[in-house]
Amino acid sequence: MFKHFITLQWKSFWRSASLSSNIWIKLFMGFWALLLIIMVSFGGMVAFYLIKNKLCQDPLDFINTFLIYWVIFDLVFKYALQKMPVVNIKPLLILPFKKNKIVSFAFGKTVFSFFNIFHAFFFIPFSVALISNDYPVSNVLYWNLGLMAIVYSNNFLNILVNNRDNLVYIIAGIMAILGGLHYFEYFNITEYTAPFFRNIYDNVLIVLFPIILLILFIYLSFTLFAKDLFLDAGLAVKSKDVKTEDLLWLDRFGKTAIFLKNDIKLIKRNKRARSTVLVSIMFLFYGLLFFTGSIETYEGPVWRIFAGIFVSGGFLLSFGQFVPSWDSSYYPLMMSQNIKYKEYLSSKWWLMVIATLLSTILCSAYLYFGWEVYLAILAGAVYNIGVNSHVVLWAGAYIKTPIDLTSNKKAFGDKQAFNTKTLLLTLPKMVLPLILYAIGHYSLGPNAGYALVVLAGIAGFAFKDKVFDIIEKIYREEKYKTIAAYKQKK
Amino acid sequence: MITIHNVSKTYTDNTVLHIDSLEIPKGQSFGLVGNNGAGKTTLFSALLDLIKPTTGYIESNGVQVHKSEDWKAFTSAFIDETFLIGYLTAEEYFYFIGELRGQKKSEVDALLEGFKDFFHGEILGQKKYLRDLSKGNQKKAGIVAALIGKPDVIILDEPFANLDPTTQIRLKGIIKDLAINQDITVLVSSHDLSHVTEVCERIVVLEKGEVIKDLKTSEETLQELEMHFAQ
Numbered sequence: 213m214f215k216h217f218i219t220l221q222w223k224s225f226w227r228s229a230s231l232s233s234n235i236w237i238k239l240f241m242g243f244w245a246l247l248l249i250i251m252v253s254f255g256g257m258v259a260f261y262l263i264k265n266k267l268c269q270d271p272l273d274f275i276n277t278f279l280i281y282w283v284i285f286d287l288v289f290k291y292a293l294q295k296m297p298v299v300n301i302k303p304l305l306i307l308p309f310k311k312n313k314i315v316s317f318a319f320g321k322t323v324f325s326f327f328n329i330f331h332a333f334f335f336i337p338f339s340v341a342l343i344s345n346d347y348p349v350s351n352v353l354y355w356n357l358g359l360m361a362i363v364y365s366n367n368f369l370n371i372l373v374n375n376r377d378n379l380v381y382i383i384a385g386i387m388a389i390l391g392g393l394h395y396f397e398y399f400n401i402t403e404y405t406a407p408f409f410r411n412i413y414d415n416v417l418i419v420l421f422p423i424i425l426l427i428l429f430i431y432l433s434f435t436l437f438a439k440d441l442f443l444d445a446g447l448a449v450k451s452k453d454v455k456t457e458d459l460l461w462l463d464r465f466g467k468t469a470i471f472l473k474n475d476i477k478l479i480k481r482n483k484r485a486r487s488t489v490l491v492s493i494m495f496l497f498y499g500l501l502f503f504t505g506s507i508e509t510y511e512g513p514v515w516r517i518f519a520g521i522f523v524s525g526g527f528l529l530s531f532g533q534f535v536p537s538w539d540s541s542y543y544p545l546m547m548s549q550n551i552k553y554k555e556y557l558s559s560k561w562w563l564m565v566i567a568t569l570l571s572t573i574l575c576s577a578y579l580y581f582g583w584e585v586y587l588a589i590l591a592g593a594v595y596n597i598g599v600n601s602h603v604v605l606w607a608g609a610y611i612k613t614p615i616d617l618t619s620n621k622k623a624f625g626d627k628q629a630f631n632t633k634t635l636l637l638t639l640p641k642m643v644l645p646l647i648l649y650a651i652g653h654y655s656l657g658p659n660a661g662y663a664l665v666v667l668a669g670i671a672g673f674a675f676k677d678k679v680f681d682i683i684e685k686i687y688r689e690e691k692y693k694t695i696a697a698y699k700q701k702k
Numbered sequence: 703m704i705t706i707h708n709v710s711k712t713y714t715d716n717t718v719l720h721i722d723s724l725e726i727p728k729g730q731s732f733g734l735v736g737n738n739g740a741g742k743t744t745l746f747s748a749l750l751d752l753i754k755p756t757t758g759y760i761e762s763n764g765v766q767v768h769k770s771e772d773w774k775a776f777t778s779a780f781i782d783e784t785f786l787i788g789y790l791t792a793e794e795y796f797y798f799i800g801e802l803r804g805q806k807k808s809e810v811d812a813l814l815e816g817f818k819d820f821f822h823g824e825i826l827g828q829k830k831y832l833r834d835l836s837k838g839n840q841k842k843a844g845i846v847a848a849l850i851g852k853p854d855v856i857i858l859d860e861p862f863a864n865l866d867p868t869t870q871i872r873l874k875g876i877i878k879d880l881a882i883n884q885d886i887t888v889l890v891s892s893h894d895l896s897h898v899t900e901v902c903e904r905i906v907v908l909e910k911g912e913v914i915k916d917l918k919t920s921e922e923t924l925q926e927l928e929m930h931f932a933q
Binding site (some may be wrong): 348455456473474480481542543550552617618695 | 742750751752753754771773774777778781782784785786787788789790793794798802803804829830831833844851880917925
């Protein structure tokens with residue numbers, strides 16, 4: 213019977229629209245996945261020697277210290293990205309299967325999910341390094357067993373708590389607070405958790421704790437899931453009571469406001485769109501890598517502009533790259549309604565500009581690292597508004613990946629990144645400002661570099677109408693192809 | 703109002719639509735019938751410039767639809783769920799369409815008031831997004847949205863499908879009223895022969911993309927159509 217399930221799964225995987233598109237894209241994705249795996253495995257090996265030789269600490273204890281963050285991060289990540297195994301269950305319900313079988317299959321699928329397997333690529337090489345350095349094999353095995361049980365506990369905990377929307381933010385918030393307290397040395401949670409992970413290594417009996425926890429979670433989620441295997445219970449599509457919103461304060465934007473209102477609702481009400489906001493918040497912290505000097509290669513002055521662009525333009529880059537795909541599910545409506553392209557585009561443009569300004573204001577916290585740092589961010593922001601906002605809209609015209617707004621799957625690493633035209637368009641987005649800055653910096657000094665970047669931004673802004681005309685033309689030319697592409701559901 | 707000049711659509715050797723000429727005068731209620739794959743939706747999509755005909759062109763009120771966008775101001779349509787914005791409530795959706803068509807909120811409200819019976823209390827004030835409504839209710843919202851803003855041409859693809867009997871009867875009343883009393887050109891496609899014969903003055907039968915019958919509706923039309931499709 214399981215054979216049936218497996219073949220169904222096999223077909224659904226290989227026949228999905230995203231995969232069946234092109235053999236080259238398949239190969240390319242396979243290549244990247246392989247590369248990622250190799251890099252992480254390599255990282256596991258390297259981590260051992262790095263900690264030992266550079267930091268002069270015991271690698272095992274060092275990793276144990278940070279495991280608590282690893283575990284919490286794993287849970288947040290799973291919660292945010294892993295899909296629940298409910299899909300494709302409906303047609304199986306009335307077929308002669310025992311319900312327990314269906315549940316075991318659905319759960320079995322999650323066991324092999326990338327989110328669980330991924331950890332092995334780090335911990336197995338790391339363990340190999342441990343063993344080859346005379347750590348006892350049996351203890352390393354206990355440790356791995358314990359960690360595996362914890363990772364899988366997370367897996368089933370995720371199934372249990374799914375659909376409780378706020379939980380992930382609470383957990384992530386706690387993690388951020390703990391991390392902050394740890395960093396500023398007020399309170400160190402790892403002092404309490406590290407010994408526990410150490411005990412897993414030392415004592416086989418302690419390993420039983422995570423295993424018992426895992427069994428408990430499996431049992432709980434299994435009964436919950438099996439009990440709810442009805443269309444109106446666990447398989448029902450949840451819908452919350454919602455309110456009609458006017459957003460009248462946006463009316464001051466004139467005709468653009470019609471679309472602006474819609475775009476704000478789009479972001480508020482769709483999981484996928486919300487995650488771009490999350491990403492842009494994460495980008496705000498990206499600058500820390502550059503400005504704190506924690507990574508040597510990022511010390512070069514040119515990287516400051518790079519950071520400035522990312523930090524101020526997180527939303528612009530993550531949201532903007534999918535215009536007009538955000539509207540893919542109702543694109544025929546937009547194309548047959550009484551709509552001027554220009555108004556439609558300028559709404560997206562305003563949205564990106566407002567977000568960039570907001571990020572720039574929030575970034576004033578970087579003044580802590582000196583005014584040069586903030587100057588780089590300001591220059592990046594001007595360039596983002598003047599040039600990148602246009603480039604992003606332009607690139608969007610060539611992207612024809614429909615977006616399923618309600619699902620978060622594929623939110624990261626969409627295959628659209630492999631589109632050659634969009635790849636080419638990243639040059640003006642990223643590389644040009646670096647070159648401009650470098651020219652200024654090495655000829656007349658840093659201020660001249662900033663000035664050049666800002667000038668480019670202002671020039672782009674001045675040509676706004678002209679650029680919009682060009683983009684509009686491209687949108688019009690690509691219209692039929694875009695409509696046809698959006699018709700192909702995932 | 704609408705003139706079709708030698709329009710055809712071919713996908714790699716497979717011609718799905720081929721109409722030499724067809725003219726739909728203003729204020730006519732026009733019915734399109736045909737089996738699956740006959741080209742009904744393709745024709746409607748071409749009318750809305752959503753697909754590009756391989757040959758020929760379509761003129762709407764003197765505007766070539768693939769050249770200028772001026773037809774959009776007087777044309778509205780509901781083809782399928784891609785004409786709905788899933789994350790809006792029904793009210794928000796109606797107001798959005800209203801704003802696009804230059805209607806004030808109060809004007810939209812006045813129009814909606816007239817469709818109270820049609821909505822049967824299941825559309826307005828539902829505290830639900832359109833994507834969470836049932837198929838039938840989504841259709842009701844889409845059809846009414848197509849009537850906002852006094853368009854001259856309304857295109858409805860399969861408007862009767864998924865509707866309950868009461869709503870079907872009410873919809874027939876609405877469509878008849880549009881063509882007869884408001885001089886609006888209504889284009890409707892359907893699989894239900896009795897519905898189209900009841901609401902349309904003229905019925906065109908498509909088969910494999912070609913017009914094979916063009917009838918002025920009379921007492922015998924329904925029988926003739928049934929005979930035709932029974933073969």
